[in-house]
Amino acid sequence: MAMIETKKEPERVAIVCYSNTSDEKNIHREIELDELEFLAKTAGANILKRFYQQNRAFDSKYLIGRGKVDEIAEYVASHNIQSVIFENILSPSQQRNLEREIKCKIIDKATLILDIFANNARTSQAKLQVELAQLEYLLPRLTRAWLHLSKQYGGIGTKGPGETQIETDRRLIGKRITLLKSKLRKIESQRKTQSEERSNYYRISLVGYTNAGKSTLLNLLTDSDVYVRDELFATLDTSTRALNLNKVEKKSAELRFPKKVLISDTVGFIRNLPHGLIESFKSTLSEVVESDLLLHVIDISNPEFSNQIKTVNETLKEIGADGKPVINVFNKVDRLEDKEYVQDVNRDHPDAVFISAQKGIGVYDLLNKIKKVFSNGAVESEIRLNAGDYKTLAELHRIGDVRKVRYLKNGIKVKVIADRSNLNKIIGRV
């Protein structure tokens, strides 16, 4: 029997970006719209038109000007557009006003990202986190009009919370939020136990802008098979694997650390990530916060990489993971036509490593660099711990090379070689 694949038609979409700064050459406008278009495509949209408005007084009713609203409405009507997606975050009332005038589903960037997250969540933790973020974000937006529209149009922007939940009243949604939070707390405490078991390990996290190649690099370094896609937010769950640093020849034989190394891959960051989302993903990201070293993966082939670095650094600060040792890993060098470009970038980032996670270029450089961080940034220090503070002693064993331990009547004296910033954290505490 012949099987005919019937594929759902992609939703017909127009995208809109509003900016109140002037941008003469329109560089940013194109870049912002490119990224929004990539997000919308990931969610299953067919983008037929871009609208842009800049350098115009802010209109609290529609965000964009009335004239632009009419222009979009006309296009939507004549081209059978199903949704209009805004790069900007819309207030609930702006969304309602726009929906009324443009007469189709209006989606903002936060809703779009939540949608992709809902599609990509695999583990129960990720699913709970996404549902929580959706409910908290959508709660003030759950109006009759929105309900009506979401039923009518389906597709992007309506992938959950499930209709049954939408139909219950806000009090029930409030209850659901409380339940989700308590479930997440339980998962978090389990994770903490797991994390304590891991305290004998030196921990590395891959961080970076979405689509930079973090998962590809994890696979390369650990011979794993985690999900890789040319999509934004392909990864939502944290995967942790053992990393064998001794793939590299032992040159600095006198240093015996780190003994056991774990490396984790996690959700990527993006410009203007809605704050509530970061909030609800904090426990996924706690792996990053607890790491001893971060590998910041950067897509060198993306012309926006400098801004992406900024975004990542800001997000790291927001989750409380700044100030850790970081190696900047410029990835996708195989995509560069101009090989001298690497040298230019290297000049601005002298400590960076240049690799292709896909082609396996530069891996040994990277592994050596990781070892170097352990040894170069390392200082020898004598620390005095309180008597019986075996927990800190174990931590010192984990992060460094403990050379000498003397048990005194009133404390423990430890001579250790370890990375300066990791060591300072411990010294500041004891």
Ligand SMILES: Nc1nc2c(ncn2[C@@H]2O[C@H](COP(=O)(O)OP(=O)(O)OP(=O)(O)O)[C@@H](O)[C@H]2O)c(=O)[nH]1
């Ligand atoms: N040409 C080239 N492509 C790469 C390289 N590394 C990764 N890619 C591609 O880039 C895309 C994204 O890779 P991922 O590893 O999924 O990126 P990620 O940072 O984990 O992305 P998210 O999980 O979505 O945030 C995939 O299509 C990869 O095949 C590389 O070194 N060279």
Ligand SMILES: [Mg+2]
């Ligand atoms: Mg990934």
